[in-house]
Amino acid sequence: MPTRTFGPVTRTILALYAGGSGDHNPIHIDSDFAHSAGQSDVFAHGMLSMAYLAQYISGFASAGGLRSWSVRFIAVTPVNATLTCSAHVIGWDESCGEATLALTVRRTDDGKRTVIGEAVIAP
Amino acid sequence: MIDRRFIGWKSEPVVVEVEKGQLRLFAEATGETNLIYFDEEAAKAAGHPSLPAPPTFAFCLFNLAGQPYSYLRLMGVDIACLLHGEQAFEYLAPYYAGDALTLATEIADITTKKNGALDLVEARTDAINQRGQLCVKQRTVLIVRNESKL
Secondary structure, X not given: OOOEEEOOOOHHHHHHHHHHHOOOXXXXXXXXXXXXXXXXXXXXXXXXXXXXXXXXXXXXXXXXOEEEEEEEEOOOOEXXXXXXXXXXXXXXXXXXXXXXXXXXXXXXXXXXXXXXXXEEEOO | OOOHHHOOOEOOOEEEEOOHHHHHHHHHHOOOOOHHHOOHHHHHHOOOOOXXXXXXXXXXXXXXXXXXXXXXXXXXXXXXXXXXXXXXXEEOOXXXXXXXXXXXXXXXXXXEEHHHOEEEEEEEEEEEXXXXXXXXXXXXXXXXXXXXXX
């Protein structure tokens, strides 16, 4: 399946996502706070990557065709990273016309996986 | 370490209205390009009564209800030590701008990893619309680092 790239995830995007999502945790938007918490800099909200995955999946699923899905956030996404979403089909249920996709988000620069998951969709 | 007595804790139900402006800001912030998430006419032309909520927006509802991190505060968790571990959604009915959703969260489990360096808090949240329909079920696992420089 074709991949799709999002980003770079700039500080502006993190600020907009904080406002758009209501998640005001300063670890994502305030470098001073991130430093004091032992981080080298701010990092992206995991849910921003999941929102990118949702848009990526909408390229394969019918409108409203995303039934259920789950992801694990396995590495943080540093500020200014570019992310690439990929998927492949791992199951097909003929009786209800639903496919199961394996999902991956990787950092485009070093290929490191940041999010993995599965989705059940009606194509 | 988080007190295990919080397993089974249930939030008071909280009602949050789904607002058009908030949906548009969320769509802009996530780089959304589909017009149905910005333009009500485009949404109606696609068969929706108003702007639809995108798939991950349900996660935002608890924060937008004015109760961010409420159960974590109750547990005494420092948000500087917080990571999002897992997230799952199950969609049962769509919801739209103008809907009022009632949220109820239950702490399903609290476990410890890495010899107590990490606590994992599993929360389950249901969102029910003003007609009593269950719209979205969510499962969230938050990771709490017990040493902030781990």
